[in-house]
Amino acid sequence: MSPHTPIELVVLDMAGTTVLDDGIVEQAFQRAAERTGVAARIGWGDALQYVRDTMGQSKIDVFTHLAGGDVAAAERATAQFETAYAEIVAEQGATEIPGAADAIRALRGAGLKVWLTTGFAPVTRDALLDALDWRDLVDGVLSPIDAGRGRPAPDLVLTALLRAGASSVQAVAVAGDTVSDVESGRRAGAGFVAGVLSGAHDAAALEAAEPDAVLPDVTALAAALSERGLLPALAPIAAG
């Protein structure tokens, strides 16, 4: 396979890559903790500090720690987290990573398909799409329930590839702010995998996952593809 297969499909993560949500995450942790009593053992003050210190780590792991190792309680809290997150978005709205929507429009204007993938359940994902008025912004969206396993498995990337009708995995670019995002792209065999620092809580870990590029945010993606000769021929935009 040519190392310069033009990209046809861009698969972007949501939270931290296209959506700025740390404030929502903290509030959703708090509501979920209050509703399930999962942090009663240590109190919300200490729990909040732990949530802040571990921002970006898997929610089930965070809740398991708060619950003193009670995995069943952590699972209940994780489910409640998604409900609470969707409620907070409906109440307060949502914020994009600055320039994300324009970056997506530019990529699509260059002839690429753009799909959003997320670890969130559809209820949470759709609350974000509605709050940002993004239903028509992208070619498709996927949650793990649509695809199989969540990241770092490659299922979201491969399902996007199949549904978008891309001709090969080499024609897929993946961008995300976590090591799991990078690994999912690698395991899928994507032609280009970028780590973005916009939502990264552990930049060193992201670099250590060895993506093809580490970018400040998603607005730098079109230029990164262009520099490597990976945009489709006759792309009508000057990337950057």
Ligand SMILES: O=C(O)COP(=O)(O)O
């Ligand atoms: O934290 C989650 O589950 C969702 O986050 P993601 O959109 O970055 O996958």
